[in-house]
Amino acid sequence: MRRKNAAVLSSIIAVCVLLTACSGGQAERSGSPNNGQELIYATAKDINDMNPHLYPGSMPAQGMVYESLVENTKEGIKPLLAESWDISEDGKVYTFHLRKNVTFHDGEPFNAEAVKLNIEAVQRNAEKHAWIKLSTKIVSCSVIDEDTVELVLSEPYYPALEELSMTRPYVFLSPKDFKNGETKDGVNGYHGTGPYKLAEHQTEQYAVFEANDHYWGGAPAIKKITAKVLPAGETTFLALQKGEVNFVFTDDRGTDSIDIEAMNSLADSGDYQLVRSEPMNTKMIVANSSASSPVKETAVREALWHAVDRETIRKQIFSGTESAAHTLFAPNVNYAKVDLAKRDFDLEKAKTILENAGWQLRDGGEIRMKDGAPLAMKLYYDVNSSSQKSQAEYIQSTAKQIGMQLELIGEESASIANRRSTGDYDLLFNQTWGLAYDPQSTIAAFTSEASYLHTTSGIANAEELYEKIEQVMVSSDDETRKALYKDILTIVHDEAVFIPITNGSVTVVAPKGLKGISFKQTQFELPFEQMAFE
Amino acid sequence: MGLYMVKRILQSIPLLLAVSFFTFAFIQLSPMDPAEVVLHAQGVPKITDELIAETKTALGMDQPFLVRYSNWLASCLQFDFGSSYITGKPVWSQLGPALFNTIKLTVVSVAAIIAVSIGFGVYCAWRAGKMIDRSLRGLFFFLTSMPSYWLGTLMIWYFSVKLDLLPTSGMDSYRSYILPVALITVSYAGIYFRIIRSSVLSNMNEDYAMYGRACGLPEKKVRARIVRNSLQVAVSVFCMAVPIILGSTVVVENIFAWPGLGTLSVNAILGRDFPVIQAYVLVLAAAFVLFNTASDILNAALNPKLRNDRS
Numbered sequence: 001m002r003r004k005n006a007a008v009l010s011s012i013i014a015v016c017v018l019l020t021a022c023s024g025g026q027a028e029r030s031g032s033p034n035n036g037q038e039l040i041y042a043t044a045k046d047i048n049d050m051n052p053h054l055y056p057g058s059m060p061a062q063g064m065v066y067e068s069l070v071e072n073t074k075e076g077i078k079p080l081l082a083e084s085w086d087i088s089e090d091g092k093v094y095t096f097h098l099r100k101n102v103t104f105h106d107g108e109p110f111n112a113e114a115v116k117l118n119i120e121a122v123q124r125n126a127e128k129h130a131w132i133k134l135s136t137k138i139v140s141c142s143v144i145d146e147d148t149v150e151l152v153l154s155e156p157y158y159p160a161l162e163e164l165s166m167t168r169p170y171v172f173l174s175p176k177d178f179k180n181g182e183t184k185d186g187v188n189g190y191h192g193t194g195p196y197k198l199a200e201h202q203t204e205q206y207a208v209f210e211a212n213d214h215y216w217g218g219a220p221a222i223k224k225i226t227a228k229v230l231p232a233g234e235t236t237f238l239a240l241q242k243g244e245v246n247f248v249f250t251d252d253r254g255t256d257s258i259d260i261e262a263m264n265s266l267a268d269s270g271d272y273q274l275v276r277s278e279p280m281n282t283k284m285i286v287a288n289s290s291a292s293s294p295v296k297e298t299a300v301r302e303a304l305w306h307a308v309d310r311e312t313i314r315k316q317i318f319s320g321t322e323s324a325a326h327t328l329f330a331p332n333v334n335y336a337k338v339d340l341a342k343r344d345f346d347l348e349k350a351k352t353i354l355e356n357a358g359w360q361l362r363d364g365g366e367i368r369m370k371d372g373a374p375l376a377m378k379l380y381y382d383v384n385s386s387s388q389k390s391q392a393e394y395i396q397s398t399a400k401q402i403g404m405q406l407e408l409i410g411e412e413s414a415s416i417a418n419r420r421s422t423g424d425y426d427l428l429f430n431q432t433w434g435l436a437y438d439p440q441s442t443i444a445a446f447t448s449e450a451s452y453l454h455t456t457s458g459i460a461n462a463e464e465l466y467e468k469i470e471q472v473m474v475s476s477d478d479e480t481r482k483a484l485y486k487d488i489l490t491i492v493h494d495e496a497v498f499i500p501i502t503n504g505s506v507t508v509v510a511p512k513g514l515k516g517i518s519f520k521q522t523q524f525e526l527p528f529e530q531m532a533f534e
Numbered sequence: 535m536g537l538y539m540v541k542r543i544l545q546s547i548p549l550l551l552a553v554s555f556f557t558f559a560f561i562q563l564s565p566m567d568p569a570e571v572v573l574h575a576q577g578v579p580k581i582t583d584e585l586i587a588e589t590k591t592a593l594g595m596d597q598p599f600l601v602r603y604s605n606w607l608a609s610c611l612q613f614d615f616g617s618s619y620i621t622g623k624p625v626w627s628q629l630g631p632a633l634f635n636t637i638k639l640t641v642v643s644v645a646a647i648i649a650v651s652i653g654f655g656v657y658c659a660w661r662a663g664k665m666i667d668r669s670l671r672g673l674f675f676f677l678t679s680m681p682s683y684w685l686g687t688l689m690i691w692y693f694s695v696k697l698d699l700l701p702t703s704g705m706d707s708y709r710s711y712i713l714p715v716a717l718i719t720v721s722y723a724g725i726y727f728r729i730i731r732s733s734v735l736s737n738m739n740e741d742y743a744m745y746g747r748a749c750g751l752p753e754k755k756v757r758a759r760i761v762r763n764s765l766q767v768a769v770s771v772f773c774m775a776v777p778i779i780l781g782s783t784v785v786v787e788n789i790f791a792w793p794g795l796g797t798l799s800v801n802a803i804l805g806r807d808f809p810v811i812q813a814y815v816l817v818l819a820a821a822f823v824l825f826n827t828a829s830d831i832l833n834a835a836l837n838p839k840l841r842n843d844r845s
Binding site: 045046048049054055056127128130131185186202203204205206228229230231234235238239241242244384412414417418421449450 | 570
């Protein structure tokens with residue numbers, strides 16, 4: 001027996017030795033961040049490559065480190081790195097007067113030369129930025145003097161300033177970080193001009209951002225922000241409960257890492273507060289008007305619109321955190337205050353519309369038929385989104401009551417994006433890009449193959465729609481733009497190709513004592529520099 | 535013995551080749567255009583035809599399948615698995631550290647599993663049929679059948695949040711090992727402990743044990759022989775436990791936010807980062823083949839009969 005005991009004992013010792021060996025002598029980090037001026041937020045995705053001229057990086061993290069020339073605010077475009085700007089009569093030449101005494105995190109001066117180098121580096125990779133129309137219109141960027149830059153466009157383009165304000169790609173990286181004068185094949189460092197600098201990054205573990213004490217807008221109150229990679233759900237919730245992380249927010253894909261019940265229970269505990277932004281985007285079903293299935297008929301799309309019970313979805317699936325949406329853009333979106341006929345949840349009306357369009361119910365049949373074809377369509381949803389699945393199932397059940405059959409198919413988001421660009425779908429879930437991008441970017445996407453071309457190309461007055469979109473982007477008169485947007489929004493509303501469901505917002509769970517939590521126009525960034533502990 | 539080893543190692547080469555081929559081929563079966571996948575993975579908001587063509591050329595995707603396969607294989611042999619679609623960094627620079635982290639977790643867990651299953655296996659065999667044996671078997675059966683994500687969450691809640699003893703997740707200090715290792719041990723020790731127990735039991739009934747006793751060998755010595763002989767089964771079982779646990783840490787790593795292979799592979803799969811998926815499958819398959827070969831060689835070293843049978 002002694003030998004056996006010895007064997008067991010030695011194995012236990014071996015395990016202990018291994019455990020100690022593996023610890024690698026790392027100092028233990030303090031578990032509770034609540035003591036200091038520190039925010040630790042949980043994120044399901046690593047911050048990834050922080051190169052601001054490419055797209056894999058986390059947008060909230062890039063938003064802390066890099067800045068653009070101008071900022072998109074509720075009150076319109078405001079100065080950021082440019083103190084002021086002049087636009088030429090013909091709308092083609094933008095002259096920016098840069099803020100003085102701004103330096104990058106590595107000490108390099110932010111000046112006209114840096115702006116020119118950055119914009120040119122972005123333009124040399126223009127294919128990747130084709131989604132942002134400005135990239136196709138920039139002709140040149142030249143240095144006038146140390147603090148003045150001139151940007152020349154090929155034609156007037158009214159959303160130019162809006163697009164310059166976006167999180168990427170027109171933000172500024174220290175020219176010292178460029179690789180051979182380029183940024184498209186990777187960079188040597190991540191030095192921006194923003195309120196926070198990237199201090200440490202352990203891939204798939206955490207990233208530490210430290211306050212930039214030389215920030216031109218004054219040093220931020222919160223001195224340290226850590227992005228900790230944690231799987232969404234229980235792990236994040238338990239870490240919040242214990243205080244290992246103390247902050248979570250809706251990520252740049254519009255998903256929350258903990259569900260509404262968990263948020264409420266944290267708020268009830270008294271240690272946390274819940275802050276919600278105003279509506280930021282519209283969650284919707286996109287209908288393919290150029291498909292060969294019944295969805296190509298306006299009447300069918302309209303009937304489906306009437307068959308969506310937004311109130312129940314809002315209350316039951318989103319626990320009241322989202323509001324019902326009746327138009328493609330919420331009224332707080334620029335140019336979107338347009339009078340459009342409201343289509344309520346009304347199954348009887350939906351039935352009448354279908355009857356009038358020739359979709360008849362045969363005796364005993366559950367699905368309407370027309371010319372021998374059944375009223376059946378496929379609805380694609382993101383398999384990773386639990387709320388989309390519930391919505392799809394619920395809409396399927398109400399559509400069945402009007403004799404419409406929806407087949408539900410869950411797929412990866414990349415594969416749904418692929419369907420959207422190839423037109424291989426009847427109906428799919430989607431969302432608008434958010435306040436900073438709506439309406440101009442979402443509407444520009446109506447004409448783009450990768451986005452909503454198939455959605456819009458099947459409608460009767462598609463040509464007229466595209467013409468108006470073309471016009472609105474180059475129009476320099478605000479009244480003309482208003483009128484054009486009204487026409488555009490009316491056409492897509494009448495054709496019912498974008499079936500709105502709810503308006504989504506950004507939710508923040510933060511320590512009770514944190515003040516100054518606000519939101520930007522973009523749903524992809526948070527103004528951390530304005531937050532402070534009491 | 536040397537000849538057997540060489541033979542056994544040579545045998546595993548065609549197997550690895552076949553694995554590499556299928557890994558590469560299956561990814562090609564995906565209905566999506568790889569160039570488009572790359573662009574989606576990089577988060578490019580708008581994908582144009584020009585961009586797709588450009589990406590294809592840049593990644594050499596315009597070449598025939600077999601040419602691509604042989605290029606890929608040749609670079610894999612030099613630990614160059616290409617570049618991640620998402621980050622653009624070399625796959626090995628991501629896979630290497632993740633593999634190391636998972637190996638750390640696996641080694642500690644396998645050590646714990648071996649200690650627990652041998653300890654309890656031998657103990658229960660001695661006490662076979664008694665109350666303690668039955669209750670221990672019942673307990674292990676119960677623990678093994680609990681889903682690990684659920685048990686893991688319970689453990690975090692109790693030990694980390696309620697008792698505030700351990701960190702909930704991450705890989706910061708030796709204390710971070712305790713919960714994940716305990717979870718893996720609980721999930722697997724139940725299986726291996728039964729194997730050890732039955733092996734000891736069957737050896738107890740062997741003739742040599744009876745002869746030993748009949749010849750007046752002290753009970754201690756008889757038992758020592760029984761244990762040594764029973765552990766032969768354990769060698770191959772535990773050798774295979776290493777790659778199995780290496781591959782099955784996905785759930786545990788995701789619960790405890792362990793920056794290892796599991797987390798990496800799940801992210802790669804969700805992001806369709808094909809080079810990372812390919813490298814992951816290949817590394818794991820290589821680990822299986824490697825440990826299988828190692829277990830055969832070890833067994834052959836322990837039991838000369840096996841060598842003759844096979845060669």
